[in-house]
Amino acid sequence: FGGLxxxxxxxxxxxxxxxFVYKDGH
Structure with a gap:
C-alpha cells in the first residue's frame, strides 16, 4: 500500500x- x-x-x-524531471535526467 505504501509503495502505491x-x-x-x-x-x-x-x-x-x-x-524537475528533465533536470534530474529522467
Missing amino acids: LLRLLAIKFRWEMPK
Whole structure:
C-alpha cells in the first residue's frame, strides 16, 4: 500500500514539475 502511495506521489510530481524531471535526467 505504501509503495502505491509513493508511485502516485512520484507521478503527481512528474506531471506538476516536468522541468524537475528533465533536470534530474529522467
